[in-house]
Amino acid sequence: VDQGNTVCDEATLRKVHLPPYRAAIKAGVGSIMVSYNSWNGEKLHGQKHLLTDVLKGELGFHGFLVSDWAAIDQIETNNFKNCIERSINAGLDMIMIPNGSGTKNNYVEFITKLKELVAEGKVPQSRIDDAVLRILRVKHKMGLFESTAVDPALTAAIGSPEHRAVARQCVRESLVVLKNESRALPLAKNIKHLAVVGAAADDLGVQCGGWTVEWQGKRGNVTRGGTTILTAIRNTVAPGTLVTFSRDGSDLKGADAAVVVIGEMPYAEMAGDRSNLNLAAADVALVEKAKAAGIPVVTVLFSGRPLILGSALDASDTFIAAWLPGTEGQGIADVLLGDFKPTGKLPRSWPRTNDGLTTATTAAVRPSASAPLFPQGFNLDN
Structure with missing residues (x-):
């Protein structure tokens, strides 16, 4: 299901879902897009523990985190300012705002409200500086300060x-x-x-x-x-x-x-x-x-x-x-x-029936869960 809710404890999250991120960060990935989905009912766009403490702190991610399309709007209903505050403080560095002037939650409103949040001390200036530094660091690494023109020869x-x-x-x-x-x-x-x-x-x-x-x-x-x-x-x-x-x-x-x-x-x-x-x-x-x-x-x-x-x-x-x-x-x-x-090898367990879909993710690490058709990590050499 698109924009689903992953229900599991942190130990399961780390064992099943975190390894690809760890590998990508180790390989030098420059940006990570945060998903629309939730973890135990909390929207990931407002999840400071995972975005800042784990990705940026524990795993040493030095690139920038970008939101999905208008995804911060889902953190709270009918309070765009709070959505901005919570997402930036959670660790998002770049926000995808698709709406133009004259529409709800547009980019002009975003800029205005973010300035207000900084002036009110609700979003630290240091958090803004960190986000800007992360974005500029990636642009510098890509050589965008030397030339912003697209090289047509690359299409070959x-x-x-x-x-x-x-x-x-x-x-x-x-x-x-x-x-x-x-x-x-x-x-x-x-x-x-x-x-x-x-x-x-x-x-x-x-x-x-x-x-x-x-x-x-x-x-x-x-x-x-x-x-x-x-x-x-x-x-x-x-x-x-x-x-x-x-x-x-x-x-x-x-x-x-x-x-x-x-x-x-x-x-x-x-x-x-x-x-x-x-x-x-x-x-x-x-x-x-x-x-x-x-x-x-x-x-x-x-x-x-x-x-x-x-x-x-x-x-x-x-x-x-x-x-x-x-x-x-x-x-x-x-x-x-x-x-x-x-x-x-299977990156996740494979459910036997539709009834097993809710437990298939955790079955490989929770022996009490319904047995999947094939466990996580399966191949015929196992």
Whole structure:
């Protein structure tokens, strides 16, 4: 759920959610955007302990914290001045104010009220100085004081072979093999007939998900370059291998194995809110159709979150969580056809049912919680 509420104690928060921030700060990240969501009912935009004490103090974050779109408005209802005071004092350094003059909570009002808060001693001048210093430090590091002009030559690097190689590496190292019965994986490159099934197998937009090119993302050929799973498989198998493709499984007859590619359609933010996380019925039916053909079934799932797998997992000999791999489907083919041994682990536990969604985050660290389908950190080598 977009803008959700994470309910857990601080020990759980630190064990489950903090490690990626620690790693990013250690790598020198310059800015962090604070989420709309809440921790135990408190909006993060007003959470001084996490923003200042933990991120800036304990973890040594020297960059700047930026709010999300008009997010400070949610700290309190109908008291914009208090929202400004609480967010700045909590540690926010840059505030995203989308509203122009003449609208509620606009940037002119923000500037005016922040000046009042400083004059009243409710926001220390030292807090303003610290925020400004953090922003200028990042700008200096980026060379923006020497030149503010955009270098058109940099666009030539977009989609360069070097960048695609890194993206491909990220794909193959991040996907997680959840199941591999009968050693169906890796597939032999010289297999006689490999059926690739599912519309998602030949759709860059589905591979990329939301926030790519367009806010909500979209299906189809969303960018120049890039490799779908179908193309990647055809590029990798032996010359004599027949690779067929169908969206509905009509190419299964006579195949020696099937790669079934399923997943969510692109979405971003609230557009992705769902009352349940069940796989689409059509996706489940596609996997079961492949299983009925009596051949090994390797299922690849595209999703930005764990979904309830149900019978699709049972019908698969191999099941791979590929997340949203982006443009470099070749990274998946590297794993499918044995050029790379999968090493990815689950970053969080995977719920068994929709009833387990409220406990799935904490199940890996709280033995009393409902047992997930797969625990945090799972891979088949565990």
